[in-house]
Amino acid sequence: MGRSRTDLLVFIAKRLAVLPFVLLGIIAITFFFTHIAVRNPCASWIPHAHPGALQNCINYFGLNQPLTTQFVKYLSSLAAGNWGIDPLGGQPVAPVILAAVPATIELVLASLFLMVVIGIPLGVIAANSNGRWADHLVRVLYLSGWATPTYLGALVLAVIVGPAVGLPSGGAYTTSTPPFPQPTHFSVIDALLAGSPSGVADAFSHLILPATALAFLNMGIATRMTRSSMLEVLPLDYVKTARMKGLSDIFVVYKHALRNSLISTTTVLGITAGSLLSGTVVIEEIFRWPGMGDYAFNAITSYNFAGTIATVVIFALGVVIANLVADVLYGVLDPRVEWR
Amino acid sequence: MPAAIPTEEEASPLPDLPPPTPAPVVVRSPRAPWSSAVIGFLRVMRANPLTLAGFVLVVIICVSAIVVAAVPPLTQLLLGHALAATPYDPNMPTAALHQGPSFAHWFGTDELGRDMFSLVLAALPLDLAIGLSVTGFALIVGSGLGLVAGFWDKPRTLGGAVSTVIMRVTDVFLAFPSLVLALAVAATLGRSIFTTVLAVMVTWWPYYVRLTRGEVLAVKNLPYVTAARASGVSEVRILFRHVLRNILEPLTIYYTLDVGTVLVTFSTLSFVGVTGSITTPEWGQQVEFYQGLLPFYPWTVLAPGLAIFVTCLAFSLLGDGLRDILDPRSRRALIQAAQPSTLPAEVPAVAARGGGGAGA
DSSP states (O other): OOHHHHHHHHHHHHHHHHHHHHHHHHHHHHHHHHEEEESTHHHHSSSTTOHHHHHHHHHHTTTOOOOOHHHHHHHHHHTTTOOOTTTTTOSSOOOOHHHHHHHHHHHHHHHHHIIIIHHHHHHHHHHHTTHHHHHHHHHHHHHHHHOOHHHHHHHHHIIIIIHHHHHHSSSSSSSSOOSOOOSOOOOOHHHHHHTTTHHHHHHHHHHHHHHHHHHHHHHEEEEEHHHHHHHHHHTTTHHHHHHTTTHHHHHIIIIIIIIHHHHHHHHHHHHHHHHHHHHHHHHHHHTOOOHHHHHHHHHHHHHHHHHHHHHHHHHHHHHHHHHHHHHHHHHHTTTTTTOO | THHHHHHHHHHOOSSSOOSSSSSOOOOOOOSHHHHHHHHHHHHHHHHOOOOOHHHHHHHHHHHHHHHHHHOHHHHHHHHTTTOOOOOOOSSOOOOOOOSSSSSSSSTOBOOTTHHHHHHHHHHHHHHHHHHHHHEEEEEEEHHHHHHHHSSSSSSHHHHHHHHHHHHHHHHHHHSOOOHHHHHHHHHHHHHHHHHHHHHHHHHHHHHHHHHHHHHHHHTTTTTTHHHHHHEEEEEEEEHIIIIIHHHHHHHHHHHHHHHHHHHHHHHHHHHHTTSSSSSSSOHHHHHHHHHGGHHHTHHHHHHHHHHHHHHHHHHHHHHHHHHHHSSSHHHHHHHHHHSSOSSHHEEEHHHHHGGGGOOO
């Protein structure tokens, strides 16, 4: 229990050791939920089907077996690396999902960047002018973001703001597939690798609106946390000391006070990962962003169970890893924290 | 006032004797407890205009919801609008269709000439009830589990085992992005408003478990709890009278903030269409229903959107303000910030000469 490198590694190892159990729990919950709630998805997969065809479908997917048997079968095929197939298209879900993951990560990272670059300074400004109009303005601003339903903000950005300022609001490129190879599936990185400046500009302009929508709606979390932890730090003696030493106000606020209050902001940003990932479901649907959220939505609503479980697991993995990274960063930033 | 009288009588059991020099006992306020709470509340509201705005909005929203739900004809009379959907009249003059906002139609009319304000108002009771009930359910279930998990967490006891199970299950649920889980639950259970509410409930309680457990852990070993236990107070009584009462503050704040969040989440689910067809007025469904009209008649989409926005904002403003005031650390900062210290402004000239170089 200390702060050595070994302690950190033990801490991370302990957290990762729990991960398989969490994932197993998530798989079990999602599996049983979907399979108990919808006993016969064949009828919705093939509407108006001949009874014989329905029976074939049930036999093919093993839906007439006991649920536990189905679950064990699913787990063993998962262990063999087979994530199941999409009953509507007939292809395996894994390659489709894995190709969609980078697009979602790109979207989330872009909006995280916006949240940090815009949200944190706003929080500092609010705390610094505590109780005055700038504080009230910032509070109204971030609470507005919080109170705007994701889909409404995204719709307004896509339908009204996008055309007004001339930014594209659908897909990741102007053409459905870019004229260059996609080794990484990160749209901007692919364009950079292909060395086409017009491709980079195209990919970048397509990223702006969805990332802004996602960031605006979650920015409040960063701003609110920065504001409240700045409020805690500003009256402390070391800040007063820094001021008394004659340091400039900006220097004191950004170098001394903000550095300390960023500790809690980092943790909160890690926790927003879940909220950001949830947001991608709606935002990708509206902006036709070719990511996981879009896929998850279609999989869930078309009773594509294999796809549903796989996307839910990947989303959950994202949340757990983001929380772990936030915890580790918290410890790295705050020298008082001991790894345990 | 009457509540204080017995207390004073108890305080002087021997009325015949001349009272000795008054003991340095804290004199109880002669006010009833609720009245001091009201005064504290008013002080809070005056200190922060945004919190006051949130409070006023919440009151207006709740009262209108009750009025709309209880006496629809009265609202129709008051507003002069048909509250429910007016039947489509094929002979209606086309000028009556899709009007912009005006004094007669505050939020304009839709493409069938229906008054948007009435449609939005008609959905208010349902949406508010959903927000309050889902958070209420999460508060009761989540906080109940959190209390148990936090209070009886000694390892190698039955309580410890139960606590571990609760926290592991909570961890699993916390790892789900809530909207995705709710979407999956709502889509598979069949599309209706009831299943969607159920889906949000299923995903909402884990946050309360974590919050409550953290608060219980912070409180349960404080000296006053130990003192209560030493004087023979039963564990259950300690849990409810001494622990729960002292963590009510953060729970109240979180609940207030959460009503709006639930509303937004529910309307998102309803927007993506898992609540089924539009038979009951609901804001998310209204946005979904009119979204194609957004470039042409934006008020049809913005009216229900604004309703969600204002409701959520009202609860958030109230909860945010309550947090600033009830949280002792933020309160201290607010008080210090309210009294502008002249020290930093005056001293630098002196200090800069003394030790200014050490700052970097």
